[in-house]
Amino acid sequence: IVSSNALERKRPRRLPNSTRMNLLNYDCELERTAYNIAQSCPDNSNPSFDYTGSNNYTGELLYEGYYASFVLRAYWSWYSTWEANKNETPLEDLKPTNKNAPMIPFLQTMVGNMTKLGCAFNLNCINSTTAPLCPLLSIWRAARQTWHSNLHEWHTMLRMS
Numbered sequence: 001i002v003s004s005n006a007l008e009r010k011r012p013r014r015l016p017n018s019t020r021m022n023l024l025n026y027d028c029e030l031e032r033t034a035y036n037i038a039q040s041c042p043d044n045s046n047p048s049f050d051y052t053g054s055n056n057y058t059g060e061l062l063y064e065g066y067y068a069s070f071v072l073r074a075y076w077s078w079y080s081t082w083e084a085n086k087n088e089t090p091l092e093d094l095k096p097t098n099k100n101a102p103m104i105p106f107l108q109t110m111v112g113n114m115t116k117l118g119c120a121f122n123l124n125c126i127n128s129t130t131a132p133l134c135p136l137l138s139i140w141r142a143a144r145q146t147w148h149s150n151l152h153e154w155h156t157m158l159r160m161s
Contacts, residue, residue, distance in 0.1 A: 030118025041125035055105045058125065075109060082106035 041058065057074035085103040100107070 027116040034120035038120045038122040078105035078109040
């Protein structure tokens with residue numbers, strides 16, 4: 001999914017690896033849930049505290065067929081919620097609370113005990129300039145634990161995706 005041009009030019013053996021990464025199963029039920037939510041053209045993520053996460057991203061599809069760069073922009077937008085809030089909420093003993101709600105898109109993206117994933121696009125959301133906007137919804141399901149013990153480096157998420 002996230003094979004942007006820079007990654008496509010590298011051989012797989014050069015990419016960073018992770019020994020603590022779960023094998024992800026693509027889940028059609030989660031995809032169906034993502035599809036149903038994407039039909040409403042959401043433009044933001046809703047914090048979830050039940051360990052079944054949902055991240056939403058709406059952006060312009062710059063070139064038809066270039067979905068990899070769109071998905072990468074979505075993941076970076078979720079990742080950047082930590083950058084914007086890291087001084088207010090340190091990554092220690094995190095439990096899902098309203099205090100860390102602004103960085104939940106990051107936490108949901110980086111959780112290391114993710115086991116299932118389902119995604120959906122909706123290419124029918126149009127803004128005022130008629131550029132195609134695509135809500136991407138990524139839903140994951142993970143075991144109930146604190147997030148801190150399950151966060152791994154950014155490259156792990158790139159490999160999982």
